[in-house]
Amino acid sequence: MSLQIRYFGDPILKEMGQKVETFDEQLSKLSSDMLDLMHRSEGIGLAAQQVGIALQFCVMEVPEHPDYPITCILDDKPLTPSLIMPISMANPIVSALPSDEYYYEEGCLSFPGINADVARPERIRVTYQDLDGIEHTLECDGLLARCIQHEVDHLNGILFIDRMEKRTYAEIKKEVQVLKKQTIGEKKSK
């Protein structure tokens, strides 16, 4: 069965992911299937919950923009972000590094067409396991740090609307409610 994106209103998006314990062919297959779906949907990140699986697992492919360089240090080695893309993370844990929070307009494949500002720290450290179960530490900033924080939130059942300021959410509330109704309606009719 091919994977499908789950939209807001689907209760799986609120679920905490289970820890990845087995690093096998099945996980690699999930990773490549999720990346395929993410690319087809023109997203830069996708969490397991967004394809209906409550697991601590996400994939990302963050583009580099010449005007907004990304600093990236993997296991104490500085490198060009494109060298680690696409990236699959199992059991990621994020901590903020000393830096300012800034607002950036985020979107989410589970909220098609809905974008709004969210404040997040500029620099982070994330520890995670790769598809072979090997542990890594990545320090980064910019769009990559932004994307990792958004995806890791998904793995803990937290959505970008949960991070928005009240007045920002008020601006998109109607669209979000329409989406939720639609999602619930489609589930019932199946």
Ligand SMILES: [Zn+2]
């Ligand atoms: Zn999202």
